[in-house]
Amino acid sequence: MRRIVVLTGAGISQESGLQTFRGADGLWNNEHIEHICTPEGFRRDPLRVDRFYNDLRARLPAVHPNAAHLALAALEQAARNGQWPGHLTIITQNIDDLHERAGSQNVIHMHGELLRLRCTHCGMTPTWRTDCYPDTPCPGCHTPALRPDIVWFGEMPYHMDTIAQRLAECDLFVAIGTSGVVYPAAGFVDSVADHADTMLFNLEVPSGPSAFEQIIPGPATRTVPAWTRDLLDR
Template sequence: MPPRGPTPRRFSYGPDLEHNRAIPPRRRSPMERPLERPLERPWERIVVLTGAGISRESGLETFRDGDGLWSRYAIEDVCTPHAFHRDPLLVDRFYNDRRAELWRVRPNDAHLALARLEHAARAGEWDGEILIVTQNIDDLHERAGSRNVVHMHGELLRVRCTACGATPDWQENCLPQTPCPICHRPALRPDVVWFGEIPLHMERIQAALDRCDRFVSIGTSGTVYPAAGFVAQVRDHADTLDINLEAPAVPTAFERSMVGAATRMVPRWVDEVLAG
């Protein structure tokens, strides 16, 4: 009996993406193919970009709404490296308040639907993989059950030591005199990306975008780069969908849009994906 061809390797969003390309199976002649063998469903790779809109429906304030955080705080006072150097106490208090607000909210139906899609893949109920790239610094995706999440703007529930580089989990208040739990020096700052800083995990994100079959943008204005350029990057090889309270500012940017609350539209879209 001739040896069987190699089994295709599943796509992975891990750090060694270059080594996880699928190996095509040996082509069989029509005479070799089972007559009643069901067609295999294609393996899907989905990248989902989420923004403030998905967390707004859980009750979190957003920065860019007319009545949002920027109506009470100036960007240059709380969200830049210079602001932290000038008044670290003000910046720490700002993020302490955001942390306290986060504990008062829960994941909503949109977060839960995305987690359901990932769970279906792990359970073998859907032939695909989903990577959530979020601009949000909250942990609502993780609390909903999603594991494959990349925080390109950092995480509210972590701090970063500017002395030793450690990024420990953090749930309490943090003040300028708070010591690092690793090196014990008072050099902690929020582990978030401020204006003027480079977003995190961009190599992993770019690699996933280059290989995805679907790109879905949920609850983001699409005005902040580099995320604003993601849809253009994938347009030649992936289906694109925008889910938002309003239609895209550029109607031709996405092939399809679903206008409405994320808590209604995202579960509907996930049902479509799982139905094939």
């Protein structure tokens, strides 16, 4: 049975029209990272941080899964139905819910989820689709101690033990639409080098040396569906 781990980054969601954090028109061009993406920034000005993530949350319903999201979901569904002899795990650096809306179930959000909050008092992580402010009470303990359930700079990504296990078990590691510069995700390809094949789907070929054995340039909406169709036709 083929065990595939797919790492997705901002590039796959960008093709759905979702503005990325990095890049020429990135969200961080309008905000200082230390103000909105660090625990210190939240402690200093929680209202500013809440308003930033409220705005992102409000935009999400207008964005829809694209052909790459749907292709990955179809591959997972084929495995569940016994139509493809494999297992697919998606590790995403993205905080949107596009993989889930496409139909994927085996999704690990290593950087948290935009549609979830975390109570710093009781630890509850409620699903959240409306605005949140510093005085918004936690639905569990009723304390106004909610924050975005997002991994900020200086914080440990989520589910790292599970991610390490999936990487150790896989025989194919695929990265889609990720710059590959933010650790620990940037080190995933090196961690599987002794036991798994590696592929990179990216809009452009990296300018420098790459640790990936195979690089497929082009938009993920074209290249990923072609790859999954090939897997299902074998």
